[in-house]
Amino acid sequence: MSIPEKFLKPYDPKNAEGRIYKLWEESGFFSTDSHSHPNDLKLKAESFCILMPPANANGNLHAGHGLVMTVEDIITRYKRMRGFKTLWLPGLDHAGFETQVVYEKVLEKEGRSRFEIPRDQLYKEILDFTLKNSANIKSQVRKMGASCDWSREKFTLDPDIVKIVYQTFKKLWGDGLLYRGKRIISWCPKHQTSFADIEIKDEERIEPYYYIKYGPFTISTSRPETKFGDKYVVMHPDDKRYAEYKDGQKIPVEWINGEITATVVKDKAIDMEFGTGVMTITPWHDATDFEIAERHGLDREQIIDEQGKLLPIAGEFAGMHIKKARPLIVEKLKAKGLLVKVDENYKHIVHTCYKCGTTIEPQIQSQWFVKMKPLAAKALEKINAGEVVYIPEHYKKITVHWLENLIDWNISRQIVWGIPIPAKICDKCDTGFVDLENKITKCDKCGGAVRKDIDTFDTWFSSGQWPFATLGFPDGKDFKEFYPTDVLETAGDIFHWVARMIMLSLYVTGKLPFTTVYMHGVVLDAKGQKMSKSKGNVINPLDLTEKFGTDAFRMGMVVGNTPGTSLALSEDKIRAYKNFANKLWNIARFVLESTEGVRLDEKFEKYTEEDSALRKARHELLTDVTNDMDSYRFYLAAEKLYHYAWHEFADKIIEDSKKIFSEGDASKIASRKQFLLHTLNKILRALHPFAPFVTEEIWQLSGHKNLLMIEKWPIE
RNA sequence: GCGCGCUUAGCUCAGUUGGUUAGAGCGUCUCGCUUACACCGAGAAGGCCGGGAGUUCGAAUCUCUCAGCGCGCACCA
Numbered sequence: 001m002s003i004p005e006k007f008l009k010p011y012d013p014k015n016a017e018g019r020i021y022k023l024w025e026e027s028g029f030f031s032t033d034s035h036s037h038p039n040d041l042k043l044k045a046e047s048f049c050i051l052m053p054p055a056n057a058n059g060n061l062h063a064g065h066g067l068v069m070t071v072e073d074i075i076t077r078y079k080r081m082r083g084f085k086t087l088w089l090p091g092l093d094h095a096g097f098e099t100q101v102v103y104e105k106v107l108e109k110e111g112r113s114r115f116e117i118p119r120d121q122l123y124k125e126i127l128d129f130t131l132k133n134s135a136n137i138k139s140q141v142r143k144m145g146a147s148c149d150w151s152r153e154k155f156t157l158d159p160d161i162v163k164i165v166y167q168t169f170k171k172l173w174g175d176g177l178l179y180r181g182k183r184i185i186s187w188c189p190k191h192q193t194s195f196a197d198i199e200i201k202d203e204e205r206i207e208p209y210y211y212i213k214y215g216p217f218t219i220s221t222s223r224p225e226t227k228f229g230d231k232y233v234v235m236h237p238d239d240k241r242y243a244e245y246k247d248g249q250k251i252p253v254e255w256i257n258g259e260i261t262a263t264v265v266k267d268k269a270i271d272m273e274f275g276t277g278v279m280t281i282t283p284w285h286d287a288t289d290f291e292i293a294e295r296h297g298l299d300r301e302q303i304i305d306e307q308g309k310l311l312p313i314a315g316e317f318a319g320m321h322i323k324k325a326r327p328l329i330v331e332k333l334k335a336k337g338l339l340v341k342v343d344e345n346y347k348h349i350v351h352t353c354y355k356c357g358t359t360i361e362p363q364i365q366s367q368w369f370v371k372m373k374p375l376a377a378k379a380l381e382k383i384n385a386g387e388v389v390y391i392p393e394h395y396k397k398i399t400v401h402w403l404e405n406l407i408d409w410n411i412s413r414q415i416v417w418g419i420p421i422p423a424k425i426c427d428k429c430d431t432g433f434v435d436l437e438n439k440i441t442k443c444d445k446c447g448g449a450v451r452k453d454i455d456t457f458d459t460w461f462s463s464g465q466w467p468f469a470t471l472g473f474p475d476g477k478d479f480k481e482f483y484p485t486d487v488l489e490t491a492g493d494i495f496h497w498v499a500r501m502i503m504l505s506l507y508v509t510g511k512l513p514f515t516t517v518y519m520h521g522v523v524l525d526a527k528g529q530k531m532s533k534s535k536g537n538v539i540n541p542l543d544l545t546e547k548f549g550t551d552a553f554r555m556g557m558v559v560g561n562t563p564g565t566s567l568a569l570s571e572d573k574i575r576a577y578k579n580f581a582n583k584l585w586n587i588a589r590f591v592l593e594s595t596e597g598v599r600l601d602e603k604f605e606k607y608t609e610e611d612s613a614l615r616k617a618r619h620e621l622l623t624d625v626t627n628d629m630d631s632y633r634f635y636l637a638a639e640k641l642y643h644y645a646w647h648e649f650a651d652k653i654i655e656d657s658k659k660i661f662s663e664g665d666a667s668k669i670a671s672r673k674q675f676l677l678h679t680l681n682k683i684l685r686a687l688h689p690f691a692p693f694v695t696e697e698i699w700q701l702s703g704h705k706n707l708l709m710i711e712k713w714p715i716e
Numbered sequence: 717g718c719g720c721g722c723u724u725a726g727c728u729c730a731g732u733u734g735g736u737u738a739g740a741g742c743g744u745c746u747c748g749c750u751u752a753c754a755c756c757g758a759g760a761a762g763g764c765c766g767g768g769a770g771u772u773c774g775a776a777u778c779u780c781u782c783a784g785c786g787c788g789c790a791c792c793a
Contacts, residue, residue: 348791526728560741573742
């Protein structure tokens, strides 16, 4: 066979990648269903399953996704070549709040607001918007070379997924692990929804801090606008300074809008060292205060409404937004002589909405909560027993720490975009009933009328059920075959998602959802800074693949990138691997040219002493690489193969070969030609998981009839 | 405050259980168009492995401590 003309020009990823991906996809081998592998690759009885973390259906592929696709595809291709019945299941997340925020921005541009649009219509609009955009990210995943089984693709809003999510909700209810309760939650006044802890960002702020006279006491606050209803004054029971005041004692106090009666409460939550050791409480708008009120059975009163405006209790300030009201209230306190002093440089942490930065306003609301303690306990038991291997290991500690400190999980969101909560609410007695069959018409507690709950689930409630939901729990064929899955690969900063999957999967299926957790780090810009739109340093992975080829991008993502460590993404690095792809190309060209007319002979035995030594070294290298692959040390495997191909095979062996060929010793030449052919063949196989396109392209041009993708890994 | 990381060549990072002169890529410098490849080749410079103490025959690697950076959790009104 003569050398294809293509080899005369440098490797051109643009020419190859689309065509090669199509070849793979149309072959059907991304799925293990209806095909048996040809060649020698016999499927092992063992299955191997990895689930793609569901990306935001509405989003674009970002650098982090680039890393996900690279690592997971390396794992998948490797396992496939090792003969496992391999499933990499792709999926998309409706990403509730995230997506709704994006759509709200679209609405804003059109001069509309979500609050003016009927719920059904809004849901439909966002659904259309999401589905329209989801084609985008799917084509981007393909560009990364992902060899996932598209025939099994899932979306968190698919009816079969929703059905399973509902079953779990019902099970939690039946087991007493779910309740609807009036509790303090974190509320974003702008987005008009409650949040879980992870959706809150802490921000350090310097704000004035006010010391205010409260009867015989001086209290302090950074938020005077919440203080209107404060009628309990709390101090530590052991505080000698206030020993004369007894628990339950009533004291008349001249307050913002006139005289009130304050009640003394003694509680150990008070820090005697802080401020004056006395505080008044606002249970409706502060988590600590809420707890104190719970403990002592105290009244709670709402001061601020859901829009951040003061309620009638604020008297003359009613209807005013808290931002505007604060200085005016301070003025009034001052005028009444109640303001003792102001500390202008008070540094404290303020909770803000992770999306819009609006200060979170705690509110007491009726929401759905999952009791996490029992779920966490089971997960901790398994994790501590080492039944889940964390790579790197320290994520285990982080996870354990998180699980040990879990509070009940607020799973209801007051947004339209999401899975509707299948429940009925009785507004009269504020009770909720889980009602999948839509049968409940009357409150069985008070007999009042019930209405449908209009809230939706926290998006993590559904994605937390991903492993068993996507595989078709409880009796789907895939569930039986692939559950528990093998490895869960994702970004370290969403370890809580992993923990949720462990908890919910254990709870629902009784088994761990996976045995290995592989966490990768954050992808940073070339300078090691976090990428952000506002900094303008966001790197689009697709620009890089466009410029240097997908293989180069993938190699750049994986070489030297240890799990869990952040990765500085620079063009220089990617460029280096573009050169490598071309190097491979030329290695292939040389080998094919110089062995024209010679066939690769599996049974060839007449190797020279020198070549035998080279074979041995090659075998050792491949053994080493295989060990690295099995231990998830892709960063080492890739580097070793790179080094071998370039600096060993190309720089030394090929260079020596030129000499051997020119010297004319027929047996030496025959030996070396076999060695070159075998080595090229093995290098292509071993590098295929890392650089699938260029290796497949060379494989195809070398006259192979089958796909490299389903060839065997180079050594057993 | 508690917890988790990180600190190795100019830059980005490897260094798997402690073991010979500490590695790679990029960058820099000097040569070289030797027909696989200039998206290349040959070669070179460059590191008391953050500071200090300890364990050991031996430490970048283990322990302690200090410093700097990053992240997470909890916070006090």
